[in-house]
Amino acid sequence: xxxxxxxxxxxxxxxxxxxxxxxxxxxxxxxxxxxxxxxxxxxxxxxxxxxxxxxxxxxxxxxxxxxxxxxxxxxxxxxxxxxxxxxxxxxxxxxxxxxxxxxxxxxxxxxxxxxxxxxxxxxxxxxxxxxxxxxxxxxxxxxxxxxxxxxxxxxxxxxxxxxxxxxxxxxxxxxxxxxxxxxxxxxxxxxxxxxxxxxxxxxxxxxxxxxxxxxxxxxxxxxxxxxxxxxxxxxxxxxxxxxxxxxxxxxxxxxxxxxxxxxxxxxxxxxxxxxxxxxxxxxxxxxxxxxxxxxxxxxxxxxxxxxxxxxxxxxxxxxxxxxxxxxxxxxxxxxxx
Ligand code: P6P
Numbered sequence: 558x559x560x561x562x563x564x565x566x567x568x569x570x571x572x573x574x575x576x577x578x579x580x581x582x583x584x585x586x587x588x589x590x591x592x593x594x595x596x597x598x599x600x601x602x603x604x605x606x607x608x609x610x611x612x613x614x615x616x617x618x619x620x621x622x623x624x625x626x627x628x629x630x631x632x633x634x635x636x637x638x639x640x641x642x643x644x645x646x647x648x649x650x651x652x653x654x655x656x657x658x659x660x661x662x663x664x665x666x667x668x669x670x671x672x673x674x675x676x677x678x679x680x681x682x683x684x685x686x687x688x689x690x691x692x693x694x695x696x697x698x699x700x701x702x703x704x705x706x707x708x709x710x711x712x713x714x715x716x717x718x719x720x721x722x723x724x725x726x727x728x729x730x731x732x733x734x735x736x737x738x739x740x741x742x743x744x745x746x747x748x749x750x751x752x753x754x755x756x757x758x759x760x761x762x763x764x765x766x767x768x769x770x771x772x773x774x775x776x777x778x779x780x781x782x783x784x785x786x787x788x789x790x791x792x793x794x795x796x797x798x799x800x801x802x803x804x805x806x807x808x809x810x811x812x813x814x815x816x817x818x819x820x821x822x823x824x825x826x827x828x829x830x831x832x833x834x835x836x837x838x839x840x841x842x843x844x845x846x847x848x849x850x851x852x853x854x855x856x857x858x859x860x861x862x863x864x865x866x867x868x869x870x871x872x873x874x875x876x877x878x879x880x881x882x883x884x885x886x887x888x889x890x891x892x893x894x
Contacts, residue, residue: 564590564729564740564749574735582692582717585642585667586731589690590749592636593721593729596629596673596688597742600680600723625680626650629673629688643667644695645703647867649675649836654867656702664699667692667716668707670836676804685724687806691840692717708867712839712860719840722806730756730810732847737813753814758850761879762816766801766808771824778855778888779822785887805832809841809875813848818876820884822855830854830872834864838873851881855888 562570568583630650637643641661647654649672657665669692676686693714697704719731727742729749739753765786772780786797800817802808808819821832832838842852842859852859852875862871874881 561746561748562751563746564751567738567740567751571733571735574733581642581666582733584640585637585669585692586717586719588636588640588642589633589669589719590729592629592633593688593727593749594742594747595632595636596625597721597723597727599625599628600686626674626677633671633673633688633690637669638662641665643669644699645707646671647708647835648673649833649868654703654705654708658702663701666694666699668695668703670708670840672833672836675806675837676802679802679804684802685722685804685807687723687804687810688721689806689837689840690719691715691836691843708835709864711863712834712842715839715843715860718843720806720809720844722810724807724810728752728810730813730844732844734843734847737844737848756813756848758813758845758848758877759816760849760877762812762818762877763797764800764812764815764817765797765820765880766799766812766817767820767822768801768803768824769799771826774825775822776855776888776893777891778893779820779884781887781891782820782884785883805837805841809845812876813845813850816877816880818874818880818884821873823872827870829870831870832873834859834862834869834871835867838871838875841873841875845875849878850876851878853881853885855885 568586572583630648637646638657642665644662644665645654645656645668647670672689674686675689679686693710695703695707697707717733721729728739730739737756739756740749741752742749821830823830838859845852854871855874874884
C-alpha cells in the first residue's frame with residue numbers, strides 16, 4: 558500500500574474540518590485541480606507550439622495579453638462553470654465580473670476570483686508562472702445572478718485560497734483556514750500528491766524580494782529597509798540576500814519554504830502599488846497568515862482592507878512576520894508627506 562495521498566483524497570478527508578461541509582467546496586476545489594492540470598500541460602508545451610505569443614490585445618491592466626493568459630482564463634472559467642458550485646467569477650483577464658447563467662449555477666453558493674496566469678510575461682523565457690485563486694461564499698441570495706457585493710468582500714471573508722506554481726515541478730498549494738497544504742503534480746499518475754502538509758513560514762528570514770529598479774521612487778521607509786538589509790553587520794557576515802524572480806507566485810513560494818519577504822511598494826509607475834488586492838494580495842495574505850506569516854500594505858492588514866473596485870491595486874508586503882514588521886517599523890519611522 559503506497560502512502561501517496563492525492564489532493565482529491567485529502568480534500569475529502571479534510572472536508573469535516575470545514576463548517577457546513579456539504580461537499581460543494583470539495584467539488585469546487587476539484588474543478589480548480591482539473592483546470593490546473595490542463596493549463597500545466599499547455600505551459601509545458603509552450604515552447605513547442607505557437608501559443609506563447611501575444612494575441613495582440615491588452616487586458617484592463619493595459620498589459621499585452623499572452624495567448625496562455627487567455628487560454629488559462631478560459632480553462633479555469635469553463636471548469637468552474639461546469640461543476641455548478643460557482644455562480645460567477647472575477648479575473649485579471651476579465652474587465653467585469655462574469656456571471657454564470659445555467660440554473661444550477663444561479664443556485665450555487667460560491668464565487669471565485671483569480672489571476673489565471675500571473676507572471677505570464679515570463680512564459681517566453683521559461684521562468685515559473687502561477688495561477689492564484691480566492692473563494693468566497695456569495696452574499697447575494699441564491700437563485701439570482703451574483704452582484705458586485707459578492708466580489709467586493711473583504712479578504713477576511715475568504716473560505717479558501719490557493720495557488721498553482723508551474724515551475725521545475727508543478728505544485729498546488731491551498732488553505733481552507735485549517736493550515737496550508739502543498740501537492741506536487743505527478744504526470745505519470747495524473748495526480749497532485751501531498752508533498753508538503755501543514756506548511757509554515759519561518760518567523761524570520763534572510764531573503765528579500767523587490768524590484769530595486771524602482772528604487773528612486775520607493776517610500777523612504779522602504780529605502781531604509783533595503784539599506785538595513787544591505788548594511789554590513791560587523792559581527793556577522795552579510796546576513797541578507799536579494800532574490801527577485803519577477804513572478805509573485807515563484808517568489809512567494811520560495812519565501813514560504815525558506816523564510817523571506819516580498820515587497821511591492823508604491824512606485825513611480827504604480828503609485829498605489831502594482832499588485833491587485835482581490836485576486837493576488839488577498840489569497841496570498843490568507844495563505845501566509847495560515848502559515849504563520851504576515852501580509853500588510855505597510856500600515857494595515859491586507860485581509861482587513863475593504864475593497865472598492867474589482868481591479869484595485871495596493872502596496873504589498875508579505876512573508877516572515879519579523880521581516881514584515883521590520884518594514885512596517887521603518888515606514889512609521891520615516892513617513893513620506
Ligand atoms: P515588475 C507579474 O506581472 C507581477 O504581477 C508579479 O507576478 C511580479 O512579482 C510583479 O508583477 C513583477 O513586476 O514591475 O517588478 O516587473
